[in-house]
Amino acid sequence: MQPTDAKKRIQDLSTELKQHNYNYYVLAMPTIADFDFDKKLEELSGLEKQFPEFAQADSPTQQVGGEITKEFETVKHKWPMMSLGNTYSEQELLDFDQRIRKAIGDDFEYVCELKFDGLSMSLTYEQGKLVRAVTRGDGTKGDDVTANVKTIHSIPKKIEDGGYPEHFEIRGEVFMHRKAFDRLNNDRIEQGEVAYANPRNFASGTIKLQDSREVARRPLDCFLYFLYTDKPVFKTHWDSIMAVKSWGFHVCEHTKLCKNIGEVMDFISLWNDKRHNLSYDIDGIVLKVNSYAQQQELGFTAKSPRWAIAYKYKAQQVETVLESVSYQVGRTGSVTPVANLKPVLLAGTTVKRASLHNANEILRLDLHEGDSVFVEKGGEIIPKIISVNPLKRKDNAPIIQYITHCPECGTQLVRQEGEANHYCPNDEGCPPQIVGKMQHFIGRKAMNIDGLGDETIETLYQKGFLHHISDIYDLHLHSDDLKKLGRFGEKSINNMMDGIEKSKQMPFEKVLFGMGIRYVGETVAKKLVAYFKNIDSLIKANVEELTAVDEIGTRIAESLVEYWNNPEHVEQVEKMKAQGLQFISEEKEVVMASDKLAGKTFIISGVFEQYSRDELKDIIEQNGGKILSSISAKLNYLVAGDNMGPAKLDKANKLNVPIISDAELLAMLE
Numbered sequence: 001m002q003p004t005d006a007k008k009r010i011q012d013l014s015t016e017l018k019q020h021n022y023n024y025y026v027l028a029m030p031t032i033a034d035f036d037f038d039k040k041l042e043e044l045s046g047l048e049k050q051f052p053e054f055a056q057a058d059s060p061t062q063q064v065g066g067e068i069t070k071e072f073e074t075v076k077h078k079w080p081m082m083s084l085g086n087t088y089s090e091q092e093l094l095d096f097d098q099r100i101r102k103a104i105g106d107d108f109e110y111v112c113e114l115k116f117d118g119l120s121m122s123l124t125y126e127q128g129k130l131v132r133a134v135t136r137g138d139g140t141k142g143d144d145v146t147a148n149v150k151t152i153h154s155i156p157k158k159i160e161d162g163g164y165p166e167h168f169e170i171r172g173e174v175f176m177h178r179k180a181f182d183r184l185n186n187d188r189i190e191q192g193e194v195a196y197a198n199p200r201n202f203a204s205g206t207i208k209l210q211d212s213r214e215v216a217r218r219p220l221d222c223f224l225y226f227l228y229t230d231k232p233v234f235k236t237h238w239d240s241i242m243a244v245k246s247w248g249f250h251v252c253e254h255t256k257l258c259k260n261i262g263e264v265m266d267f268i269s270l271w272n273d274k275r276h277n278l279s280y281d282i283d284g285i286v287l288k289v290n291s292y293a294q295q296q297e298l299g300f301t302a303k304s305p306r307w308a309i310a311y312k313y314k315a316q317q318v319e320t321v322l323e324s325v326s327y328q329v330g331r332t333g334s335v336t337p338v339a340n341l342k343p344v345l346l347a348g349t350t351v352k353r354a355s356l357h358n359a360n361e362i363l364r365l366d367l368h369e370g371d372s373v374f375v376e377k378g379g380e381i382i383p384k385i386i387s388v389n390p391l392k393r394k395d396n397a398p399i400i401q402y403i404t405h406c407p408e409c410g411t412q413l414v415r416q417e418g419e420a421n422h423y424c425p426n427d428e429g430c431p432p433q434i435v436g437k438m439q440h441f442i443g444r445k446a447m448n449i450d451g452l453g454d455e456t457i458e459t460l461y462q463k464g465f466l467h468h469i470s471d472i473y474d475l476h477l478h479s480d481d482l483k484k485l486g487r488f489g490e491k492s493i494n495n496m497m498d499g500i501e502k503s504k505q506m507p508f509e510k511v512l513f514g515m516g517i518r519y520v521g522e523t524v525a526k527k528l529v530a531y532f533k534n535i536d537s538l539i540k541a542n543v544e545e546l547t548a549v550d551e552i553g554t555r556i557a558e559s560l561v562e563y564w565n566n567p568e569h570v571e572q573v574e575k576m577k578a579q580g581l582q583f584i585s586e587e588k589e590v591v592m593a594s595d596k597l598a599g600k601t602f603i604i605s606g607v608f609e610q611y612s613r614d615e616l617k618d619i620i621e622q623n624g625g626k627i628l629s630s631i632s633a634k635l636n637y638l639v640a641g642d643n644m645g646p647a648k649l650d651k652a653n654k655l656n657v658p659i660i661s662d663a664e665l666l667a668m669l670e
C-alpha cells in the first residue's frame, strides 16, 4: 500500500471504529457484527505497525472503547480497567502460549473461564459493605452506577462472615439471562419500543438507566472474576476466586484450572458445543496465567494484560437461498420485513426465516431476489442475514424494493425523519392494528379483562362487532346477536360481560397504557398519569409541557401530540368516558400535615435510599410546598439523591440554588 493510501485508510478506519465503539458501549445498539469489528481493528493495528508515522494517539487500538457519560458521577479507577487481547484462531492461541513460555519459562498454569457476554463492573467493598459500583468507562474513569447495581440480587450488599480484607475491589460481568431477555424484549416490541438485539445490549442499556426502580424490574445477574487488594492476600488468581466464592459472591462453576495449553484447547472445544445449553450467552473463553508473581513479570500493553487473552467463538454461519421477503404489520403500525429462507439447519435448529429489521438493512445487504445469503445465529436470538454471496447472484435478478403501501390495508406507508422503521398510519382502518390494539387493551398488563381472549377479539372483529376499543363496552347491547353466532354459550357470554363491566374500575394508568399509543409503555403511562392527573390536561399538553415530566423525551412527547391531533382519538376518549372508564387518577387526598414548607419551591432529583421520588413529593406537598418542573432562579431547593445528572447539578450551582439531601428536607419539618 502507498503511504498516502495507508494514511487515508488509517484515518477512515479510526473514524469508523470510534463510531462503532460509541454505538456499542454508549448506545448499546451496535450496527456491525463483533467479528467484522474485530477484523477492522486488526487491519488498523496492522497498518499502524507498518506506518507508525500515521498512527493517531487516540487510536481505537490504543484505548478501551467505552466512554464515561454525563448522566452519572465520574469516578477514577484505582486500578485501570483494561480490555483483553482476543483471537478467533487456535494457532494464535498457541503463539500466545509460546510468547509466555519465552518470558517466564514452562512452569505455569492457566485459569480458564467462560467469557460472559455482558458489561464489566467494578465493585468496591469497605468493611464488607458494598460502597461503590463503577462501569469500565474509558478504562481510567467510569460511571458511578451504585444505586442501579444495588438492585442486582446476586451481588451481596454486605458480606456476612469475616475473613475478607478490610478494603477490596472485585470485578465481574453484569449480564442478563436469555429467558429474562426474551420476556422483557417481547414486552418492548409489543409496546412499539426499540428492541434490543441481544441480552448484552439489554444489560448494558439497563445499567445506564436513571431510574433504579426500572432497573430493579429487569433481572440482572453478575459473575465475578477479578479480585484487587491493597496488600497481597493471595498468591494465585485461582485462590482469590475460590475465596471470593466463599464470601458469597457468584463465581461461575465452570471455571477451571488447566496445567497446560493442551488442557485449555480441550476446554475450548468442550464449550464450543456446550455453550448453547447455558442459560446465558458467552462469546468465548478467557485464559489467565494463574500466578500473580508471573502476571507481574509479564506486565501490560497500553490496552490489555500480557498474561491473559480471550479466544472468541465465531458465530455459526450457513448459506441458504432467499425465497421471498414478507412484511409484518404490528399493533402500532410498525412494519417489519422478514426474509423467508430455504429451510436450513443451524446451531441445532431449522431456520426458515430471518429478521431484516428495516429498509436500511435491505439496502446495506444490497439484497436481490433469489440471492444466496449467509445466515448467522450469534448473540442474537433471531437469526440474521450477515451478507450476500455475490458470486451466486443470477443475472438480471431484480433488487428487493421496499414496499410503499401497507400489505394489509393498502395505505401508503410513512417513515419519519430519523427513524429506521416504516409505519402504516391507518391505525383506525388497518386490520392487524385494530385487532392488535384491542388484544393489547384486554391483556394482562393493561385492563386484564376476564372472559375475553385474543381469539374472541379476532372473531368479534371479523363478525363486525368490534372495531374500536370502545365497542368492547357496547357488547352487552348485542348479547342476543352473540348467542346467535353459535360460538359462545350463555355462560361464557355472561362471563365476558362480567369481566368487561368490572374492567371499568381499572385505574386511569391502565386505561392509558391499554390505549396502545406508540412509546407509551407501562412506566411512561404511570409517569404521565401521576403528573397530569386527568386525560383532559394530557390531551392539551404540548411537547414542551410533556418533556417537563421526568423521563419523558421528545420522541414520546411527539408521539402523544400526534396521537391527539387525530380527532377520532379524542372522540373515542369521550365515548369511553361516557361508558364509565377511569380517566382521572384517584387523587390521594392531600391531608395537610403542616404548612412548614408554605411558599417554598422544590425539585427532586436522583435516587434515594428510603423514599421514592413520589413519596418525597407527597411529603413536600402535604406540608404546603410546591414542586417545580425545571430548575430556574425561582427555585428554593434542589433535593438531591444518588446518581443525579451533573447537568442539573451544574445549573443549580450556577443559579445558586441550595442543594439539600432528603434528610435535610425532613429536618425542615421538625
Ligand SMILES: NC(=O)c1ccc[n+]([C@@H]2O[C@H](COP(=O)([O-])OP(=O)(O)OC[C@H]3O[C@@H](n4cnc5c(N)ncnc54)[C@H](O)[C@@H]3O)[C@@H](O)[C@H]2O)c1
Binding pocket: 020, 021, 023, 024, 025, 030, 031, 032, 033, 034, 035, 037, 038, 064, 065, 082, 083, 084, 085, 086, 113, 114, 115, 116, 117, 118, 119, 120, 121, 136, 172, 173, 225, 286, 310
Ligand atoms: N459490534 C460493534 O460495533 C462493536 C463495537 C465495539 C466493540 N465490540 C466488541 O467488543 C469487543 C471489545 O470489547 P472489550 O474491550 O470489552 O473486550 P473484550 O470483550 O474482547 O474483552 C474484555 C472484556 O471481557 C469481559 N469478560 C467476560 N468474561 C470475562 C472473564 N471471565 N474474565 C475477564 N473478562 C471477562 C470483561 O467485560 C472485559 O472487559 C470486541 O471484541 C468487539 O467484538 C463490538
Ligand SMILES: [Zn+2]
Binding pocket: 329, 406, 407, 408, 409, 410, 411, 424, 425, 426, 429, 430, 431
Ligand atoms: Zn395498514
